[in-house]
Amino acid sequence: MTAPAKPLPHSPSPGDAPGSAGDALHRPVIAWFDAHARDLPWRREDAGPWGVMVSEFMLQQTPVSRVLPVYEQWLARWPRPADLAKEAPGEAVRAWGRLGYPRRALRLHGAAVAITERHGGDVPTEHAQLLALPGIGEYTAAAVASFAYGQRHAVLDTNVRRVFARAVTGVQYPPNATTAAERKLARALLPEEEHTASRWAAASMELGALVCTARNEACERCPIAAQCAWLAAGKPAHEGPARRGQTYAGTDRQVRGKLLAVLREAVAPVPQATLDRVWDEPVQRARALDGLVADGLVEPLRGGLYRLPLT
């Protein structure tokens, strides 16, 4: 059904640049966030920059519900970067549990080591310093600078990209990979004032996570329904390249997950024969194990033994 496009009267937030592209979006989205944001541990005052950084690593490809218990255990065990830096990288992989994409655990460990060695154990405040840490890309650097230090950065995750694609560009889904045009749009939509920009980053992300979701957009309770270009156009169907599926069963990722699960549980090096039992197909099993070794997630030892990495 086509909904009428009724631009709201302009009501700039205190931090808006007059006439900026996002003026009419900031106030309703931030007001909605103030009323509906989830109370998540990494958003609390006591989370600190390290808590924010850990959450950003964990949340990149994993839903909040699965992250929560691992996050709590992680911060209880390693409340500061230096605590994690002292451990073997394999301990980070072990504690990562079943969050998936376990290279993130190694990257987080590497970042903790660099923070300890280069920054006296404190998560650096500057975006460029964050970006220079191993394993930290543009998204994570922007997210930590924005959420931990209240700075003004475009924080472009999947949820934000979907909200912008629909509300502003008028299409159902963003491209499969982030484009220069999306980055330009995100910068154009950023409120001028630092604190407002930081709130906007968190609020637009939460809107994508709770209301404008990939499968079930809840336009009837969306604070920017009146300005949404995709809704106004009658929600035209996606015309771009096919959406990437999330298949898992039968993939190398599944085999890698099974192999790692055995090694996480083990207190001593594991023989090849034990690993062979997790998957029947030998070629795929060998490929998965080789991949884990190449990624530094598994360390091969003499005598056909394997363990999580010590160095």
Ligand code: SF4
């Ligand atoms: S109106 Fe609907 S499609 Fe548009 S941003 Fe809100 S939830 Fe998403």
